[in-house]
Amino acid sequence: MTLATRRPRILTTDPIALARLYLFLGLAAVIVGTLLSLIIRIHRTWPAFAFPLAGVPTPEQYLAVVTMHGTLMVFFVLTVVPQFAFPNLVLPQQLGASGMAFPRVNATAFWIFLASLLVLLSAFFVPLGAPISGWTSYPPFSAIAATGPGQGAGMDLWLAAITLFCLAAIAASINFLVTIVLRRGPGMTWSRLPLTAWSWLASSALTVIAFSALLAAAVMLLADRHFGTSFFIPPGEVINGIARPGGSGSPMLWLQLFWFFGHPEVYISILPGMGLTSLLLANFTRRPVPAPRFMIAATLLIGVLGLGVWGHHIFVSGMNPYAGTAFGLTTMAIAIPSSAEVLMWLLMLFRGRIQLRTPALFTLGFLSFFISGGLTGPILAQPALDAYLHNTFFVVAHFHLVMAMAGVFSIFAGIYYWYPLLTGRLMNEALGHLHFWLSLVGAYGVFFPMHFAGLAGEPRHYAQLAGPIESFASLIPVERGITFAAFMLIAAQFIFLFNIFHSARRRASAPENPWRAATLEWSPILHPTTWGSPTAYGPEFTASGDFVPQWQPRAEIPASPVSSSGDSGVS
Amino acid sequence: MPATFTRHQVEVEHRDTGYGGKPPVDRRPTGGGGGDDNWDSHSSRRGPRELLIRYRLAVLSALAGDFVFFAVLVSAFFVRPTSGHIDASASFISDWHPLAIPPILWINTAILLLSTVTIEIARRQLFHEIDVMEEWLGLGRPAVRRAAPWLLATILLGGLFLAGQWIAWQQLASQGLFFSTNPNSHFFYLVTGAHGVHLFLGIFALIFAFVAMFQFKRVELRQIALDCTTWYWHAMSVFWLFLFTLLVCFQ
Numbered sequence: 001m002t003l004a005t006r007r008p009r010i011l012t013t014d015p016i017a018l019a020r021l022y023l024f025l026g027l028a029a030v031i032v033g034t035l036l037s038l039i040i041r042i043h044r045t046w047p048a049f050a051f052p053l054a055g056v057p058t059p060e061q062y063l064a065v066v067t068m069h070g071t072l073m074v075f076f077v078l079t080v081v082p083q084f085a086f087p088n089l090v091l092p093q094q095l096g097a098s099g100m101a102f103p104r105v106n107a108t109a110f111w112i113f114l115a116s117l118l119v120l121l122s123a124f125f126v127p128l129g130a131p132i133s134g135w136t137s138y139p140p141f142s143a144i145a146a147t148g149p150g151q152g153a154g155m156d157l158w159l160a161a162i163t164l165f166c167l168a169a170i171a172a173s174i175n176f177l178v179t180i181v182l183r184r185g186p187g188m189t190w191s192r193l194p195l196t197a198w199s200w201l202a203s204s205a206l207t208v209i210a211f212s213a214l215l216a217a218a219v220m221l222l223a224d225r226h227f228g229t230s231f232f233i234p235p236g237e238v239i240n241g242i243a244r245p246g247g248s249g250s251p252m253l254w255l256q257l258f259w260f261f262g263h264p265e266v267y268i269s270i271l272p273g274m275g276l277t278s279l280l281l282a283n284f285t286r287r288p289v290p291a292p293r294f295m296i297a298a299t300l301l302i303g304v305l306g307l308g309v310w311g312h313h314i315f316v317s318g319m320n321p322y323a324g325t326a327f328g329l330t331t332m333a334i335a336i337p338s339s340a341e342v343l344m345w346l347l348m349l350f351r352g353r354i355q356l357r358t359p360a361l362f363t364l365g366f367l368s369f370f371i372s373g374g375l376t377g378p379i380l381a382q383p384a385l386d387a388y389l390h391n392t393f394f395v396v397a398h399f400h401l402v403m404a405m406a407g408v409f410s411i412f413a414g415i416y417y418w419y420p421l422l423t424g425r426l427m428n429e430a431l432g433h434l435h436f437w438l439s440l441v442g443a444y445g446v447f448f449p450m451h452f453a454g455l456a457g458e459p460r461h462y463a464q465l466a467g468p469i470e471s472f473a474s475l476i477p478v479e480r481g482i483t484f485a486a487f488m489l490i491a492a493q494f495i496f497l498f499n500i501f502h503s504a505r506r507r508a509s510a511p512e513n514p515w516r517a518a519t520l521e522w523s524p525i526l527h528p529t530t531w532g533s534p535t536a537y538g539p540e541f542t543a544s545g546d547f548v549p550q551w552q553p554r555a556e557i558p559a560s561p562v563s564s565s566g567d568s569g570v571s
Numbered sequence: 572m573p574a575t576f577t578r579h580q581v582e583v584e585h586r587d588t589g590y591g592g593k594p595p596v597d598r599r600p601t602g603g604g605g606g607d608d609n610w611d612s613h614s615s616r617r618g619p620r621e622l623l624i625r626y627r628l629a630v631l632s633a634l635a636g637d638f639v640f641f642a643v644l645v646s647a648f649f650v651r652p653t654s655g656h657i658d659a660s661a662s663f664i665s666d667w668h669p670l671a672i673p674p675i676l677w678i679n680t681a682i683l684l685l686s687t688v689t690i691e692i693a694r695r696q697l698f699h700e701i702d703v704m705e706e707w708l709g710l711g712r713p714a715v716r717r718a719a720p721w722l723l724a725t726i727l728l729g730g731l732f733l734a735g736q737w738i739a740w741q742q743l744a745s746q747g748l749f750f751s752t753n754p755n756s757h758f759f760y761l762v763t764g765a766h767g768v769h770l771f772l773g774i775f776a777l778i779f780a781f782v783a784m785f786q787f788k789r790v791e792l793r794q795i796a797l798d799c800t801t802w803y804w805h806a807m808s809v810f811w812l813f814l815f816t817l818l819v820c821f822q
């Protein structure tokens with residue numbers, strides 16, 4: 001251990017310190033992403049509004065904002081926090097492992113993520129600004145610099161940032177994979193592994209596969225942009241009135257490759273939240289997960305099937321209709337394990353008398369968003385329906401509810417829940433409840449009306465709704481309502497930020513195992529920063545039916561009910 | 572003794588008891604941990620074999636990702652034959668001009684396969700029980716002495732392969748076929764270039780392993796360095812076989 005004490009603190013390999021750094025990274029990204037969403041909302045509602053220092057956004061600037069909003073949120077918030085921050089915080093402890101398998105690889109990955117974020121943000125500051133081709137960067141838009149402002153240097157920086165992100169993600173996920181498979185502690189059999197660890201296993205495997213595909217596609221796009229190839233540039237292309245010879249590729253190839261990455265990406269993003277939901281519902285209803293092996297199988301099945309559904313993002317791209325049918329079927333198939341998990345959660349809630357502490361509230365919020373957003377999935381999975389709904393706000397509503405809001409609520413739940421591990425304090429309950437209700441109402445206020453706007457045909461990516469030819473001016477009142485709800489949603493987050501930083505300085509420390517959890521990260525052996533290796537035991541219950549924690553040796557099970565305060569009790 | 576070695580067939584008569592020295596019959600009712608799932612078949616969690624297995628799993632996962640990487644590049648190949656353009660008289664002109672493979676690629680393939688053999692021999696030398704034992708007893712480093720020449724041979728062959736690839740590129744360039752010339756050349760250069768970059772990194776890994784043979788004090792770390800490099804090298808050879816077959820047979 002002498003080498004560790006000689007290393008400067010900033011180059012730490014301690015996973016908890018890294019988790020803290022990852023959370024700050026995610027916070028920075030979400031602040032910028034939210035500001036960008038504010039610009040989107042304000043411009044859509046009041047198109048003539050001149051932003052200070054920037055003036056009225058041109059359509060290209062609007063698209064740049066949309067592109068960067070999507071990129072920042074999907075990659076740096078919804079992937080980094082659930083899949084990289086939280087495992088660093090609790091994975092080794094949950095496994096009873098004495099450490100990560102490759103601590104220096106783990107630490108290096110964080111710094112590459114940070115570099116990636118800085119490179120991405122620098123795209124705002126180059127001449128002509130950030131790229132405008134969307135977070136999906138479809139060619140020929142993204143392959144030819146002449147197609148718009150920001151498609152030159154801005155797009156190159158975007159590609160560089162994504163390449164770095166891929167490398168970091170693959171490296172960190174390999175570390176998690178090997179840790180889960182080969183560094184579990186004494187007694188931690190596969191069947192005793194908490195569902196969060198299973199979800200990180202599935203997500204890590206998906207990350208290695210999906211991000212490698214994105215890396216290859218990015219290399220090919222780079223070759224198209226700078227080495228004169230045309231993997232994605234079609235023949236007969238005319239940009240700004242100038243014909244471009246030499247095209248011999250197909251933008252369809254990028255679509256297929258990108259979405260082969262893009263769909264597993266959303267599962268990478270949501271599977272940790274699903275695992276956390278199982279964990280927290282069990283904790284706060286004081287009940288085990290019914291049929292845990294079934295839940296494990298469902299998690300793994302979602303991961304595997306998630307590799308086969310990418311076509312549902314591109315039904316209208318001109319693919320063979322039979323291929324569309326095939327993808328529609330696989331998408332309906334993946335709805336089965338997802339619904340199974342949801343039904344299990346609902347079963348846990350039924351007569352569960354859940355203790356409504358803040359993490360439990362956010363878990364219920366996750367459930368709500370996952371269900372309401374998930375129910376529009378099967379609608380979009382029908383090629384016939386998607387033909388109308390593609391590229392409308394119906395899709396925007398769907399993914400914001402099921403991925404963004406559910407994902408973000410699972411992040412909130414995780415932060416409220418594991419906060420004592422980070423700071424030794426509890427977050428303020430009253431502020432937490434306020435944050436929850438305002439966020440829930442605000443989020444539904446923002447995204448639910450978008451379903452109706454989409455059904456009315458409102459397209460995505462339009463900078464202006466009321467124009468000289470086509471007009472969706474009748475939807476502007478809806479947009480206004482959405483914008484006010486967005487203001488409320490964003491305002492509620494200040495409560496959360498205040499709560500985080502204020503609670504850390506409280507004098508009162510949290511009690512040991514404040515949520516009376518059963519998983520090993522709460523084991524007293526591991527407090528505050530000592531590395532013990534508790535032995536894990538299988539599930540067991542006291543006479544009153546409450547959990548025995550996983551680290552408690554079975555001989556010490558008390559015959560009488562475990563005492564607690566404020567427990568609703570299981571009779 | 573902190574090293575992994577491969578037992579000969581004749582020695583594996585008893586059940587592998589690992590480092591814990593378990594009794595032949597486990598009389599504890601629940602196995603001691605409350606359950607099932609013989610998690611403790613690796614009863615020592617810090618042994619050299621465990622460390623080796625961890626590194627091997629990491630390399631395997633990375634190679635799985637790399638396989639997907641190459642699969643995506645190859646997917647461009649399968650889209651290629653449809654590439655073409657409409658000319659002034661509205662007829663479809665195919666842009667698919669099959670490339671004549673420079674014959675030196677056959678030689679390169681043979682060299683790469685040979686290097687796979689040499690590196691595998693090198694790897695096995697390091698796991699040979701008698702030699703490892705001799706080192707532990709202080710009788711020099713016979714395992715390293717046996718492995719080093721094969722490792723050097725592999726580095727040499729790898730370098731020859733890369734040189735041969737470079738010559739192939741030069742030959743194509745002299746015919747006027749560059750990266751940007753036609754769809755077929757896009758693919759050829761991309762695929763051989765990506766593979767070449769991987770092999771270049773592989774040669775660095777080989778050199779690292781070679782230096783490690785002499786610099787690393789712990790036997791197990793030397794074993795891991797060479798073992799992981801070897802698996803990477805084998806994978807690169809297999810990938811090359813696929814890519815080469817594609818280039819030769821399926822244009």
